[in-house]
Amino acid sequence: MSRSSVTGPDAFTGTTPDTALRTADAEQKGAMLAADGTPLKRSLNRALRAQKLRALALIAPLLLFVVITFIAPIADMLFRSVENQIVVETLPRTVATLDEWDGDGLPDDATFQALSVDLSVAAELKTHTRLGSRLNYENTGLSSLFRKSGRGVDEIGEGYLDQFVAVNPAWEDPLVWAELMGDPAWLAQAREADGAGPRFELAAGIDEILPRTADAYTAFADIVQTVDNDNPADEEPWAIVYQMLYLDLMDAPQIDGPPLLAEAAAAVPGFATFPAREGFAEIDDGWTDPATWRTIKTFSGPYTSGYFLTAADLRLTPDGIQREPEETRIYATLFGRTMFMSLTIMGCCILLGYPIAFLLSNLPMRTSNILLILVLLPFWTSLLVRTSAWKVLLQEQGVINDILVWIGLVSDGNRLALINNQAGTIIAMTHILLPFMILPLYSVMKTIPPSYMRAAKSLGATDWTAFWRVYFPQSVPGIGAGCILVFILSIGYYITPELVGGTTGTFISNRIAYHISQSLNWGLAAALGTILLAFVLALYWIYDRIVGIDNVSLG
Amino acid sequence: MGLPPYASTGQKIWHYTFLVICGLIFFFLIAPIVTIIPLSFNAENFFTFTPGMLAFDPDAYSLKHYRDFFTNPDWQQALANSVRIAPVATLLSVTLGTLAAVGLSQSHVPFRRLIMAILISPMIVPLIISAAGMYFFYSRIGLQGTYLGVVLAHAALGIPFVIITVTATLVGFDRSLTRASANLGAGPVRTFFRVQMPLILPGVISGGLFAFITSFDEVVVVLFVGSAAQKTLPWQMFIGLREQISPTILAVATILVVISIALLTVVELLRRRSERLRGLSPA
Structure with missing residues (x-):
């Protein structure tokens, strides 16, 4: 916004509360009173405040609307570019135990046990596949690993289940478990209730005697109630709960609990062991690869710079930041191409726009107004219409190639490939953005007095010198404004490159769209978008310094 | 921007060249939009002018694409x-x-x-x-x-x-x-x-x-x-x-x-x- 704004308080010439206040300030020696007897200064202050509030009240609805419908979405995108809650939300226990792992070899058994609980929960909630896709961006293969493990995780601990049942068949009874783990008051209500019943509550003190079992059983009860809408008192616990019971009983030499528990505690030292680690190795040997674990640990934080690094062709690995291998460095190429093509389009727009703006500003008003319509018509025509026109004209069997063949410039067999490549994008976008170059140039050139050129010529300058030394420097602000406008618009363009650009003429925005709708890597799309946005805002800041956003005119 | 009466031949050539260049640019601006209008009346499902259209044969023109738009x-x-x-x-x-x-x-x-x-x-x-x-x-x-x-x-x-x-x-x-x-x-x-x-x-x-x-x-x-x-x-x-x-x-x-x-x-x-x-x- 330019500082020469006409509506600013300082530019206002009449008496306003503000200027009157200043006058009052300057003149006031004794207390000057307003008509109602209050000191004038206070009365004017009140009026000024009321005026400010009134203005804000008029603006507030729209401001609120824009903040909710537009600013919040942009903020959401910025947030998503660093957000990485999914790992810690899906695998909370695993992430907690991995904290102590030093990254050498495989993590300890506690981690595998934590993973078995987390994965059982995730498999029921079906979040393990999403986590798999997320981690697959960082380590290819993890997607199938998680899918497979989600299917196989309910077998982990089955060995213990069988052994506990062999000791006493009562272990198979859901009610026995509910009595052991649940709060008696909860159980009484749960047995009366239909469906899920009241929310599961752990019996007092059980989490001290059997901490891991209590945790696994709580997770089980929660899933049974929220996902399946069943009563935990009617459902047999997951196999991993038996595994946790085994581990708890092995760790606690002294059990003072119900006889059933004491009986089991006496039996467990004789049990065959089925470590969770081996269970996972059986499902997929990806779990025995330390790289899998290092990836999970590296991306376990709630926020990550991973997406931005990917957007810069870097990769966050457990060993630090590394460059992508040569063949997968696509983003630098893509950003480079976006820059290069935007600059080319901008250059074409100057070349084509300058003569037109010069002609329009030097013709009599009547003629130039008519010719201006030829510039405004494309400006007002639907973008899709212009793109379809180019798609039709530039085809191999299209009008342009037909004419070239007819003239004889090109033989019928060698029709030019004008579409689905960079040439197509540059031609179509130059046409689409040309009015944005001509209009600012024209508005600047109109203000250059023709007498300057005449003066230069009468002082002996040739036509060229007069133009180059006198006229051109005065038109530079217009070129600057037009260039920035065209450049900003073109680096964010999506539709035209998508339709006429093929694979070599696409921009970074096409990649963003691809990640949103096809690869579903939203974080990367958000990171690419954030980089593009930062770039555009920087350019706008420059534009604002040169021309002022207030001076954007709309034809 | 008239040409002064004393303009030299070179200036005249340049003046008219400039006008031609501007004409071509205006053509570039308008032609794509104008071209699609006759093409939309094409009786064939082609995206270029058929020989019939170039010969102004009435049979080569039709409203069938408009009919499609209003019925599809x-x-x-x-x-x-x-x-x-x-x-x-x-x-x-x-x-x-x-x-x-x-x-x-x-x-x-x-x-x-x-x-x-x-x-x-x-x-x-x-x-x-x-x-x-x-x-x-x-x-x-x-x-x-x-x-x-x-x-x-x-x-x-x-x-x-x-x-x-x-x-x-x-x-x-x-x-x-x-x-x-x-x-x-x-x-x-x-x-x-x-x-x-x-x-x-x-x-x-x-x-x-x-x-x-x-x-x-x-x-x-x-x-x-x-x-x-x-x-x-x-x-x-x-x-x-x-x-x-x-x-x-x-x-x-x-x-x-x-x-x-x-x-x-x-x-x-x-x-x-x-x-x-x-x-x-x-x-």
Whole structure:
């Protein structure tokens, strides 16, 4: 916004509360009173405040609307570019135990046990596949690993289940478990209730005697109630709960609990062991690869710079930041191409726009107004219409190639490939953005007095010198404004490159769209978008310094 | 830019070369739009002039692509959606935008620059970024894939145009008129509707037209925020161009060109009227 704004308080010439206040300030020696007897200064202050509030009240609805419908979405995108809650939300226990792992070899058994609980929960909630896709961006293969493990995780601990049942068949009874783990008051209500019943509550003190079992059983009860809408008192616990019971009983030499528990505690030292680690190795040997674990640990934080690094062709690995291998460095190429093509389009727009703006500003008003319509018509025509026109004209069997063949410039067999490549994008976008170059140039050139050129010529300058030394420097602000406008618009363009650009003429925005709708890597799309946005805002800041956003005119 | 009588041969050659160059550039600007108009009457499903068309054979021309547009349920659905979305979005942005523009034109507005920057931002941010952000955020709050979501998104995109045109009209507004009206006993609401509104109406209408065109022509945001049930005319054209390009697109394009010529005329007339009302000579 330019500082020469006409509506600013300082530019206002009449008496306003503000200027009157200043006058009052300057003149006031004794207390000057307003008509109602209050000191004038206070009365004017009140009026000024009321005026400010009134203005804000008029603006507030729209401001609120824009903040909710537009600013919040942009903020959401910025947030998503660093957000990485999914790992810690899906695998909370695993992430907690991995904290102590030093990254050498495989993590300890506690981690595998934590993973078995987390994965059982995730498999029921079906979040393990999403986590798999997320981690697959960082380590290819993890997607199938998680899918497979989600299917196989309910077998982990089955060995213990069988052994506990062999000791006493009562272990198979859901009610026995509910009595052991649940709060008696909860159980009484749960047995009366239909469906899920009241929310599961752990019996007092059980989490001290059997901490891991209590945790696994709580997770089980929660899933049974929220996902399946069943009563935990009617459902047999997951196999991993038996595994946790085994581990708890092995760790606690002294059990003072119900006889059933004491009986089991006496039996467990004789049990065959089925470590969770081996269970996972059986499902997929990806779990025995330390790289899998290092990836999970590296991306376990709630926020990550991973997406931005990917957007810069870097990769966050457990060993630090590394460059992508040569063949997968696509983003630098893509950003480079976006820059290069935007600059080319901008250059074409100057070349084509300058003569037109010069002609329009030097013709009599009547003629130039008519010719201006030829510039405004494309400006007002639907973008899709212009793109379809180019798609039709530039085809191999299209009008342009037909004419070239007819003239004889090109033989019928060698029709030019004008579409689905960079040439197509540059031609179509130059046409689409040309009015944005001509209009600012024209508005600047109109203000250059023709007498300057005449003066230069009468002082002996040739036509060229007069133009180059006198006229051109005065038109530079217009070129600057037009260039920035065209450049900003073109680096964010999506539709035209998508339709006429093929694979070599696409921009970074096409990649963003691809990640949103096809690869579903939203974080990367958000990171690419954030980089593009930062770039555009920087350019706008420059534009604002040169021309002022207030001076954007709309034809 | 006439040529002086004493111009040398070189100057004459250069002068006419320059005019020819300008002519070619104007041709470049207009030709693509003009070419599709006759092509849309092609009797064949081709995208180029058939020998029959070049010979002006009446049989080579037909209205079949227009007939397809008016009978094909896909296109009719798209047209209906466009007509349902654009006016509502325009109404929203014009109402809120005019109100805010009046507020912004007061002489004392705290944080004016910041507020202006926020209100103009939907025009500055590249559409693909707005679309991505809105897609993420609207899916969170359940607006993605709904009619309301598309209308809100389009209203947000139209607001900068309303703000810019209406504030520009208000710059030339003589504030002593509102004071005179207040002096004669009219309340602020009455003053607004009876004195201020008629004078800034041309600006409001042209801002509304810009907002309407923005929504009617918009495809990136609706592609992401909308679902198949909100498929608009530009969306249908986009699909048509990307997948199975059919000559019906040319008929639709021709209709849209006619609409934009009509809108351009209206905006131009409004601009002149506004300048006359403000006592400025047409610039």
